[in-house]
Structures are given as C-alpha cells and as structure tokens.
Amino acid sequence: MTILLQMKDIHKTYPNGTVANRGVNLDVNEGEIHALVGENGAGKSTLMKILFGLEAPSNGEIIYKGKPISFKGPRDAISQGLGMVHQHFMLAPSLTVSENIVLGDEPRKGLLNMFRDRSKELEEITSLIKRFNLKVDPENVVDHISVGQKQRVEILKVLYRGAKLIILDEPTAVLTPQETDELFDSLKSLVKQGYTIIFITHKLREVMEISDRITVLKAGQTIQTLTTKDTNEEEISRLMVGRDVLFRVEKEEKKPLNTVLQLKDVTVTDEKGFKVLNEVSFQIREGEIFGIAGVEGNGQRELVEVITGLCEATSGQILYVNEDILGKSIGEIRNLKIGHIPEDRQSTGACLTSSIYENLIMDVYHNREFRSGPFLNRKKLRKFSEELMKKYDVRAESVDTLAGSLSGGNLQKVVIAREISKNPKLLIASQPTRGVDIGAIEFIHKEIVKKRDENTAVLLISAELSEIMSLSDRIGVLYEGELVAVLENTDELTEQEIGYYMLGIKKDKKGAAM
Template sequence: MSILLQMKDIHKVYPNGTAANRGVDLTIHEGEIHALVGENGAGKSTLMKIMFGLEAPTSGTIEYKGAPVTFHGPKDAIRHGMGMVHQHFMLAPSLTVSENIVLGEEPRKGPLSLFRDRNKESQEIEKLIQTYGLKVDPQAKVETIPVGQKQRVEILKVLYKGARLLILDEPTAVLTPQETDELFDSIKALIKQGYTIIFITHKLREVMEISNRVTVLKAGKTIATLLTKDTNPEEISRLMVGREILFRVDKQPSVPQDIVLSIKELCASDDKGAPALCGITLDIRAGEVVGIAGVEGNGQTELVETITGLRKAISGEIRYFNEELIGKSIAQIRAMKIGHVPEDRQTTGSSLTSTIAENLILDHYRNPEFKWGPFQSKKKIKQFTKIMMDVYDVRAQNEDVMAGSLSGGNLQKVVIARELSKNPKLLIASQPTRGVDIGAIEFIHREIIKKRDGGAAVLLVSAELSEVMALSDRIAVVYEGEIVAVLENSSELTEEEIGYYMLGLGIKKQKEEVAAQ
C-alpha cells in the first residue's frame, strides 16, 4: 500500500506547559483501517486535532500524499479530502438528517445562488445513502433517531464533503453491540471503495476485529506500530499501560445481607410518553452486584432515572432501607448515601463549565471536611482533589482545569471518583467504563467490587455483556421494559443463554417450563 499521510516528530506543548505530544510518528497507508490506541491522556485526541487542523503543532511535520502540508484550520484538512467524526456528536438536534448532512454546504439555485435547491439536496442525500449503505431517514429530525443512526449521520456528513480519509474518534463508545456490528459493516464497505480509516478506540477486541495495523501511544510518544494479525490484546495492553493487564475480575463469592433497594411493580414512561417500564420488581441486597443485561433501549435508562429521581414514576414502589424514594427530589436522594454514575457524563454526570475540583465536591461541598469554620476551605478542597486525581489517575495540569476540556475518559474518572468517594450504601453505576482505557477499566472494576465487599449494594447497567458477567453476582435481563429473567451468575452461565432472554426468546421458554411442572 502507498503512504497516504505521515506525521513526523510531532510535538505539542500548550502555553500552561502541558506536553500532550512528545515526538509522535504516525504513518497511514492508503486503503487501510489503522487503529490508534493509548491510555486516557496519551495524546491521541491532540494528535488527531493537529491532523485535522484544529490545533497547530509546536514542532514537527505533516506530509499528505508525499507533499508537506500545513493546516490552518479544519477547512484546509477538508479540502485535502479529510473528515473527522468526533466522539461526542456535532449535530443540530432540531434539524433533519438531510439538513445536518448538508449544513454549510447547501445546494443553491437561482440568480446569484440566492435560493436553496431542496430537490437537488434530496437527490444527493438519497444517492449518498444508497452508495454507502448507511441507512437513515433523511427527513427524520435528528433528536428522534437512535444513537446508532446519529453515528451514520456524522459519517454521511464527512462523506458529503468529499472526505477520503476518515478519522473516527471512539465511534462505538455509545453504540449497542448490534449497532457496532452495523458500523463495522459500513466501515468495511468504505474500505472496499478505496477509503482510508483511522479508528481511535479503547476496546482491544475491536482493534483485533477491524484494523489492519495499530499504533500505540503512551505519555505522548509513539511506542510501536504493529500489524494487527501479528499481535494480540495482551501485547497491545502491555505496550499501552506498561504492565500486564488482567482481562478478568478477581473476586470472592458475594455474601448478600439485608435488602437495600426494593423495587415493586414499577412503571414509567419514556420521553415521548410511551410505556418504558412495565411492572419492574427487583431486590438488591447489601454485599452484592446486580447487573442489568439487555439490548439498549429496553428500559435500562428509564429504570436508573426513576430510581435516582430524574424521571417520575407512573406507579409502583422504590424503597431504600424501607424509605420510599418516589416523590423525593434529586437532592434528597443524593443526600441519602446513594451514588449515581450516569450513562451520559457530559449532560448529567458533570458540569463542563466548572473545574475538576468543583465537580468532585459538586453535591457535598457543604460537608464539614471542606469547611474552615463557616467558610469553605480552598486548602482542604485542593488537598482532597489532589488525592482523588492521584487515586483515580485523572490526567490534567491541576485541579483548576475546566471539566469540559478533559478527554472523555478523564471526565469519566472524575465522575467515578466523586461518586465512589462518598462511600455510598447504594451505588448505581450506568456504563461506568464507557470511553476509558483498559488500565482504568481494571481499576474501576476493582473499586466496584471493593464497594460490594464493604457492604454496599450495587446496581450495574452496561451495554458490554462481558462487563455485566464479570462483575455481577446476579443478572436481571430486561426486554421491552420488563424483567424477563433473574439469573445467578455462575461458571455455567453463558452469554448465549443471557442473549436468548435479551432477544425476548426466553419468555416463551419460561412459560413452557412452568406449564410442564
């Protein structure tokens, strides 16, 4: 394969002294899927921003198709046939799919191109969708379509602008396994048509499945570039983290105690008013992890939001140590030793316009440990924040860095640190390791089990079935807003059996078994 792009000895030092890249070399071959991996803070995002013209390198050179290039902004990169799909979608929710795709590049007609050519736009979008097999309704409002389709809209946007080299930043972070499979099919189809893909991910299984080559970054430097077929997850993780990573969770059998959370006949609606939860009944005891398994969109989000006060229940009970939670405010619930790691770290998990320190004490800044007499003690807050940043490996210059400037993985660590540092008696963890690197995943898993062993009740929701199976003592499977099975997690339990219930096929099986008794 011919070389499409080369980045040589790239350095990036910010005015505050932070060195994000320290001599990175990256070579991309035309027509390949090239994976870029590294821990949170390894310099991946900065490198891609430099490649796409969002940042200027402090030193180093970029060659595109054999010629030196300097990008003064994304428009320069786009003119050279590059496109970037960001980890957090850059879409206008109130506009249609079609309007989002052509935004800024709308076809025009009439004198002086004064009028928008809706017919031409419709024809171009239909042709684009058919050509690349990225099926989505062009007339649907973006706010109404599933996450997987939003991902397709982002890809169609860059293809519409003529991109031949696509940078996909954590493209599967918010996708279900089924949506991920569909995305991979689309990526493979693009490669067959001569496109080149840079694929940034923390999921080594995806690296092995989809990429031709993989480059590992660590502490802002290139550690190695490997042929994917000649390596394995263990070698990649060792290069990323600098040590062996356990791809299993070491834990002792649980010793369940008293019921901490009791849910009875709970019903709730989704954002459109349609039924989302239908008679959910579940008990969670101190000293156990209960995992929720199910294809995303089957009520997991509504269940967590109803428990934590973010959504109103229609009927039923949610009792926490025999105290009813329904009707209580979010503040009241959070003051009851209930920790909540939300699935969306940006909108409900943090304040992006506040500092790391402010986020870490967001709902317990009135605690005596942060006071000096009647006043807040900046010294105590700073000490606490430094400890949390060290323990949870939050990589930032200092505690005064704005949360919105952190990478997705580092922001997730801030949320995890805040919720676990409160020593909750009930921990509700929704997608706790989404977007974090393998070293951090190992640490978060350990901390969740530590909370369980310390007597906390844990409700775990994850789109990663392997994570649910690794951490849970019992697994409740949801399908269309109902719990269709509660399974003891033993060595005999398989993903296939859980998947059977996740697809709704186990309901019939259970009824047949009951009838036969």
C-alpha cells in the same frame, strides 16, 4: 503499500504550558484501517484535531499524498478529502437523514442557485446509501432512527463531502454488538473501495478485529506501530499502560443476602406525557451487582434519576431497606448511605470550579470525626482527601488542583473515590468507565467488585455490554422504557443474546420483579 499520510515529529504545547504531543510520528497507508490507541491524555485526540485543522501544531510536519499540508481549519481538511466522525453525534434531530447529510452543502437550482433542489438531493443521497451499503431511510427524521443508523448518517456526511481518509473517534461507544458488526462490515466495504480509515478506540478486542495496523501513543509520544496480525491484546495493553492488564474481572461466587433496593411498577412520564419508564420492577440484594443493559436513551438516565431523587415518578414504589424513598429530597437520599457515580462527571458528578479537596470532602465534612467542636478539623479533612487521591491514583499536583483542570479519567477517579469512600449500602454506578483508559478501567472494576464482596448492593448502568457481562451477577435489559428481561449472568449467556433484547427483537419480562 503507498503511504497516504505522514505526521512527523508533531508537538503541541498549549498557552497554559500543557504539553499534549511530544514528537508524535504516525504513518498511515492508503487503503488500510489504522487503529490509534493509548491511555487518556496520551495525545490521540489532540493529534487528530491537528490533522483535521481544529488545532495548529506547535512544531512538526504533515505530509498528505506526498505533499506538505497545513490546514487553517476543518474546511481546508474537507476540501483535501479528509473527514472526521466525532464520538458524540453532530446531527440536527428535527431534520431528515438526507437534510443532515447535505446540511451546508445543499444542491441548488434556479436563477443564481437561489432554490434548494430537493429531488436532486434525494437522488444523490439514495445513490450514496446504495453505493456504500449504509442502510438508512433518507426521508426519516433523525430523531426517530436508531443509534446505529445515526452513526451511518455521520459516515455518509463525510462521504458526501468527498472524504477519502476518514477519522472515526470511538465509533462503537453506544452501539449494540449487532450494530457494531454492521458498522465493521461497512468499514471493510469502504476499504475495498479505496478508502482509508483511522480508528480511535479503547476497545482492544475491536482493534484486533477491524484494524490492519496499530499505533500506540503514551504521554504524548509514539511508542510503537504494530501489524495487527502479529500482535495481541496483552502486548498492546502493556505498551499503553506499561504493565500487564487483567482483562477478566476476578469475582468469587457469592450468595446474595437481604434485599436493599426494590422497584415496584415505577413509571416516569416526561413533559410531553410520554412514558420514559413504564412499570419497571426489579430488586437488588446485598452482595450483588445488578447490571442494566440497553442502547442509550431507553430509560437508563431516568431510572437513575428517579432512584436518586433527581426526577419524580408518576407512579410506583422505590423501597430502600424497606423504606419508600419516593418523594425524598436529593440530600435526604444521599444521607441514606447511597453512593451515586453519575453518567456525566462534568455537569452532575463534580464541581469543576472547586478543588479536588473540596470535591472529595463534600459528603463527609459534617461527620463528627472531622469536627473539633463546632469547627471543621481541616487537618484531618486534608489528610483524608490526600489519602483518597493516593489510593485512587488521581494524577494532579495536589488536592488543591481545580477539578476542572483534570483529564476526564482523573476527574472520574475523584468522583468514584468520593462515592465509594462513603461505604455505601447501595452503590449506583452509571457509565463508571466512560472515556477512561484500560488501566483505569481495571482499577475501577476491581473497586466495584470489592464493594460487592463487602455486601454492598450495586446497580450498574453501562453502554459497554462487555462491562455489564464482566461485572454483573444478574442483567436487566431496558428497551423503550420497559424492563424486557432479567437474565442470570451464566457462561451460556452471550452478548448477541442480550443484543436481541436491546434491539427489541426479543422480550421476556418473566422474573423481572425477582
């Protein structure tokens, strides 16, 4: 095959001395789907930012279509036929699909092209949608379309600007299994039409399904490039992490005990009067993981916030060990042996301007064991935080390192260490492995199951359906603020079945309060 792109001996060192790339080499063939995998901090994102003109390399050479290139910014990359779809959608929710696609590059007409040509815009976008079979209504407002459709809009944006090489960063992070299948069909169709795709993901099963070749990065270096049909998930994970990774969570059979948390007809209304949670009822018992599945934005965040005191309920009851905790302050709830791993580790999970040490002790420094009379026993507190840092493999120079300087995966470990070390009676884990590599995912999963086996009640919220199915004993599905099903996680239950509930195609509220 013809080599379309070569990145040779790419180095990137930031002014603060951080080395992101240490001589990376990447060859991408024309008309292939090339997966780029590696642990957090392996250098994947930096490499793609360099390719797309968002970063300048410290050293190295990029050859595209047989010629050396050097992009001063994304506009240069776009002009040469490169497009990048970022993990977090960059869409204007109040604009229509077609308006988002052409934004900044609208068809013009009239004297000196003073006026926007809306009829031509609609004609071009409709033709583009048909050509690539990326089904979405061009006149729909983006705020009103599904997550899967938003993903298609992002791809249409880069296609509209003439991209022939498309970089996709974690494109399935928030998609249902059905939406993922549709996306993969679209990507395969693009490749058949001569397009080339670089696919960044943590999901090795998807790598095996969609890619032609795989390049593994570790510690800023290229480890190996593999032909997908000649490898397997185990070999890839070994190259990424440096050891065998257990993909299936080992979990012993356990009979749940007493009810720890019970929600009764909990309703939450937003500032516009819309019910973001509508009469949600369920219970979680000791020694049980209750997973919440659903496309993001269907009430998961509000569910966690109303339990932890971050927002108020319009009606209903939340009973924690038979005590109604609605109306209690955040501090009162945190003192009730409730652990909370929030979905956003940066804004609500940690204080980025404080050290690892300060983040780890914030819930325990007032405990009697860490005091000497009226004073803090700093020696004990420091030992406590150092032991947690070692146990949870937080990779930093010392506990005095600022939390804000840590990688996403290491910051997540700090949050998880703090919350699990409280020995909570109820653990709320919201997106516990988001943006975390497979080695860390394995460790986090084991810790969550360990708490369950110690009779902690666990509420697990995750956009990763495979994670929900791997860890949960029972699964509830949220759709438009309603708990539309509560399912026993048996061997017969499939991702496709849960996907139908997530999309609102099926509803079965029977047993939801059990």
